[in-house]
Amino acid sequence: xxxxxxxxxxxxxxxxxxxxxxxxxxxxxxxxxxxxxxxxxxxxxxxxxxxxxxxxxxxxxxxxxxxxxxxxxxxxxxxxxxxxxxxxxxxxxxxxxxxxxxxxxxxxxxxxxxxxxxxxxxxxxxxxxxxxxxxxxxxxxxxxxxxxxxxxxxxxxxxxxxxxxxxxxxxxxxxxxxxxxxxxxxxxxxxxxxxxxxxxxxxxxxxxxxxxxxxxxxxxxxxxxxxxxxxxxxxxxxxxxxxxxxxx
Amino acid sequence: xxxxxxxxxxxxxxxxxxxxxxxxxxxxxxxxxxxxxxxxxxxxxxxxxxxxxxxxxxxxxxxxxxxxxxxxxxxxxxxxxxxxxxxxxxxxxxxxxxxxxxxxxxxxxxxxxxxxxxxxxxxxxxxxxxxxxxxxxxxxxxxxxxxxxxxxxxxxxxxxxxxxxxxxxxxxxxxxxxxxxxxxxxxxxxxxxxxxxxxxxxxxxxxxxxxxxxxxxxxxxxxxxxxxxxxxxxxxxxxxxxxxxxxxxxxxxxxxxxxxxxxxxxxxxxxxxxxxxxxxxxxxxxxxxxxxxxxxxxxxxxxxxxxxxxxxxxxxxxxxxxxxxxxxxxxxxxxxxxxxxxxxxxxxxxxxxxxxxxxxxxxxxxxxxxxxxxxxxxxxxxxxxxxxxxxxxxxxxxxxxxxxxxxxxxxxxxxxxxxxxxxxxxxxxxxxxxxxxxxxxxxxxxxxxx
Numbered sequence: 185x186x187x188x189x190x191x192x193x194x195x196x197x198x199x200x201x202x203x204x205x206x207x208x209x210x211x212x213x214x215x216x217x218x219x220x221x222x223x224x225x226x227x228x229x230x231x232x233x234x235x236x237x238x239x240x241x242x243x244x245x246x247x248x249x250x251x252x253x254x255x256x257x258x259x260x261x262x263x264x265x266x267x268x269x270x271x272x273x274x275x276x277x278x279x280x281x282x283x284x285x286x287x288x289x290x291x292x293x294x295x296x297x298x299x300x301x302x303x304x305x306x307x308x309x310x311x312x313x314x315x316x317x318x319x320x321x322x323x324x325x326x327x328x329x330x331x332x333x334x335x336x337x338x339x340x341x342x343x344x345x346x347x348x349x350x351x352x353x354x355x356x357x358x359x360x361x362x363x364x365x366x367x368x369x370x371x372x373x374x375x376x377x378x379x380x381x382x383x384x385x386x387x388x389x390x391x392x393x394x395x396x397x398x399x400x401x402x403x404x405x406x407x408x409x410x411x412x413x414x415x416x417x418x419x420x421x422x423x424x425x426x427x428x429x430x431x432x
Numbered sequence: 433x434x435x436x437x438x439x440x441x442x443x444x445x446x447x448x449x450x451x452x453x454x455x456x457x458x459x460x461x462x463x464x465x466x467x468x469x470x471x472x473x474x475x476x477x478x479x480x481x482x483x484x485x486x487x488x489x490x491x492x493x494x495x496x497x498x499x500x501x502x503x504x505x506x507x508x509x510x511x512x513x514x515x516x517x518x519x520x521x522x523x524x525x526x527x528x529x530x531x532x533x534x535x536x537x538x539x540x541x542x543x544x545x546x547x548x549x550x551x552x553x554x555x556x557x558x559x560x561x562x563x564x565x566x567x568x569x570x571x572x573x574x575x576x577x578x579x580x581x582x583x584x585x586x587x588x589x590x591x592x593x594x595x596x597x598x599x600x601x602x603x604x605x606x607x608x609x610x611x612x613x614x615x616x617x618x619x620x621x622x623x624x625x626x627x628x629x630x631x632x633x634x635x636x637x638x639x640x641x642x643x644x645x646x647x648x649x650x651x652x653x654x655x656x657x658x659x660x661x662x663x664x665x666x667x668x669x670x671x672x673x674x675x676x677x678x679x680x681x682x683x684x685x686x687x688x689x690x691x692x693x694x695x696x697x698x699x700x701x702x703x704x705x706x707x708x709x710x711x712x713x714x715x716x717x718x719x720x721x722x723x724x725x726x727x728x729x730x731x732x733x734x735x736x737x738x739x740x741x742x743x744x745x746x747x748x749x750x751x752x753x754x755x756x757x758x759x760x761x762x763x764x765x766x767x768x769x770x771x772x773x774x775x776x777x778x779x780x781x782x783x784x785x786x787x788x789x790x791x792x793x794x795x796x797x798x799x800x801x802x803x804x805x806x807x808x809x810x811x812x813x814x815x816x817x818x819x820x821x822x823x824x825x826x827x828x829x830x831x832x833x834x835x836x837x838x839x840x841x842x843x844x845x846x847x848x849x850x851x852x853x854x855x856x857x858x859x860x861x862x863x864x865x866x867x868x869x870x871x872x873x874x875x876x877x878x879x880x881x882x
Contacts, residue, residue, distance in 0.1 A: 235822065257828050260825075260826060260828030265826075272817075272819050272820050272822075272823040274817075274820045274823070276838075276840070276845065277824075277840075277841040285829055285833060286827040289833065346828065
């Protein structure tokens with residue numbers, strides 16, 4: 185599904201990703217772990233086409249298409265979704281309006297008619313239930329005045345609405361209490377399908393107790409320095425990152 | 433300037449003809465005031481009531497204007513031709529065509545004690561009230577535009593609401609500019625709300641794109657008595673050929689509440705002056721403005737709020753969305769006088785620039801001479817938030833659509849301050865159309881010639 189080859193990326197002229205390779209197949213969940221500043225968030229930003237990040241070398245192929253040539257909205261149409269580490273507050277744009285616009289743009293891309301008001305409300309209600317998102321939040325401006333936990337739930341809600349093929353969860357666990365973590369993780373698991381895949385970016389093993397990864401990678405200094413099964417996460421939790429850093 | 437004075441002296445008969453003698457009796461003094469403010473006070477240049485600023489707008493176009501003096505020569509009954517199609521806007525409708533009020537006896541079901549008719553009728557029927565209120569604030573301000581308007585005014589609209597009378601339905605006034613010649617129209621509005629009276633008015637300015645160049649001077653005087661409440665919502669949807677120069681004066685007595693919504697959606701050159709005197713304690717003013725401009729449109733809003741009594745509150749917010757080569761000016765001033773203790777005054781100006789060639793000039797000012805007050809003022813001018821734009825695009829929204837969403841969101845807080853039923857939704861629709869570059873007109877308004 186996703187093939188990243190020798191990726192180099194920089195921001196403001198500073199190279200952050202320094203030759204990264206990653207293969208994700210349909211049905212797989214990959215965990216990307218690593219210490220602060222290792223390039224985890226840069227990887228997610230590059231995957232969704234954030235304009236501040238420049239790819240200087242390498243390629244990203246998603247389902248046979250060159251992702252790097254596509255603007256952010258086309259990547260979304262193709263089925264890529266990022267759950268932001270820091271969801272953006274957008275005063276004045278209601279969640280309803282935002283989601284209706286996004287859903288209709290996706291439909292338009294597929295050559296479908298805009299969704300009817302009734303169907304849209306039904307869809308919203310159904311997806312809200314998955315992450316137990318307070319229905320009042322839907323009528324408020326996007327993320328404005330949402331608590332940390334509500335923002336993360338809102339990300340997963342949007343994911344549920346757009347039904348992506350590849351979901352990237354960038355530190356979705358940060359800022360969540362235990363209950364919120366469980367709800368968010370359950371939401372992600374319920375959306376899991378054999379034809380879809382996910383990349384879970386996290387510092388801690390904790391989230392991986394809820395979202396079981398198939399493959400765990402350690403990203404350090406812009407490169408993947410170790411790849412193994414889920415047991416790697418447990419080992420990291422126990423021994424710390426210095427353990428793998430030392431091996432490099 | 434001299435040409436106007438000469439015109440006045442040569443055509444005095446024509447100017448007076450058809451107008452109430454009482455209205456005509458104000459002209460001479462006004463012309464003197466006009467002559468003295470314009471000719472003798474260079475120090476006023478650039479100030480709030482700079483008489484030359486508006487004159488340059490008239491002459492910058494190098495156009496000869498004919499004064500519009502003839503009484504509505506248009507033989508169309510706007511009450512039949514116009515259908516304001518704003519849903520849920522259940523209003524008392526009135527029309528002013530080229531500055532002349534067009535009456536409609538059959539439709540008026542306002543309370544019997546309310547006067548809602550032309551300026552000339554008011555002068556004839558209520559001479560003592562007319563004398564008490566007409567041109568009182570305007571003349572005290574010694575301002576060139578008001579003096580000019582008073583010297584040449586032909587007609588206008590008056591709403592007089594006596595003590596404790598409440599008009600539930602919105603009063604709607606539609607100003608229409610029509611004709612085949614370049615013209616200069618001088619119109620007037622007078623709103624008198626006695627103690628405890630309440631009313632809301634919506635004033636729409638319409639002109640058609642194919643209209644010749646039309647310059648409008650407009651003077652509005654609003655008197656809000658003790659405990660009175662008044663909403664004044666102005667919407668300009670005119671044309672690139674329209675020049676609009678307005679003075680709006682407000683005087684508020686104790687515990688009165690006045691809300692002004694000033695919306696410029698489409699225009700040519702606009703200069704709006706708002707001057708509010710909070711004369712009685714515990715009075716409140718809400719002054720909200722929004723200006724959307726592109727191409728070479730120009731919008732200036734000058735506001736002055738005088739806190740003259742203790743315990744008054746004002747909240748002011750103006751937002752500009754500029755594009756193309758548009759130019760916007762916000763000059764906002766709040767003065768808290770020495771005895772105006774416990775004043776709460778907040779002023780904010782936010783501007784969104786969509787192109788490299790549009791320009792915004794902002795001058796937010798706060799002068800405080802009293803102790804124990806809560807005041808703030810602030811201004812920002814910038815582009816759309818890149819992070820927000822990316823966030824929206826990442827959900828599969830094309831950039832043009834995302835820009836539209838964000839621009840639209842920017843106007844949200846100003847629009848939601850309008851308290852006239854049906855207007856918020858209509859404005860949202862008009863603003864969206866405007867941003868999409870579609871022709872902005874309320875479908876059926878502004879079509880006098882059809």
